[in-house]
Amino acid sequence: MTMDFSRDKPIYSQLVDRICGDILKGKLQLGDRLPSVREYAVETGVNVNTVQRVYKELEAMNITETKRGQGTFITSNEERIELLREEMKNQLAENFLTSIEALGFSKEEMLVVLKNKA
Amino acid sequence: MTMDFSRDKPIYSQLVDRICGDILKGKLQLGDRLPSVREYAVETGVNVNTVQRVYKELEAMNITETKRGQGTFITSNEERIELLREEMKNQLAENFLTSIEALGFSKEEMLVVLKNKA
DNA sequence: CATAGTGTACTAGTCACATATTACACTATG
């Protein structure tokens, strides 16, 4: 496959985002098994170590559980996923507000822009 | 002064944002002279080269003009600043929308969150 | 024309990231 990655962010981080997105979108279901590190490395065209880092990161976030010899699985803990959803939503909002404040825009002003966009 | 910088973004980039913000907020006026690279380096506690990079970046954005031996000045071109304002507003909005889409959130959902925040 | 204050250029060091390679540990399966 050899995905294309943006250059302004580490690959491993983009992959984490991608997987989180797939979970939140429902493309990946609770309990699903992720591809093996070697498989996913080939799929995405990156090194095994990079994939390992992705899986490590996900596990640290408590959204996957890895079992030696078996694979890496999305947690079956629905609460955790729901919490993740809220966390990420909040994080996004906070970051956005911080950015607009730093640049001198008002929240109201930005809301208008957002509404008028695709 | 020794400002504190976030670690997830280059210092020079944060300084560019800061100055842009100060311009858009009116803290810096058209035609104003910025501190010299050395002055600003001391003020912020970073290296002269870092400041130079900031000024270079700003000049590339056409929002400052630098004159050897004299200093770096905010452009007097009001249109340019107004354009900058629109550009940055759009950029912020686009980035935000891209992020929320990647993570599987809807625009409407996020608008609600934003409204309910400080 | 000397001096001090500008911006600028060059070189080098550090660090995070990504890669490559190799070896190890565990588990399922025949």
Place this chain on the structure above:
DNA sequence: CATAGTGTAATATGTGACTAGTACACTATG
């Protein structure tokens, strides 16, 4: 119990972004 497929760990290497130190070039000013 052999084998193939999992995740894990360790080491070395290359590269690019960022920062720092130092020296240079230009300009105003007395």
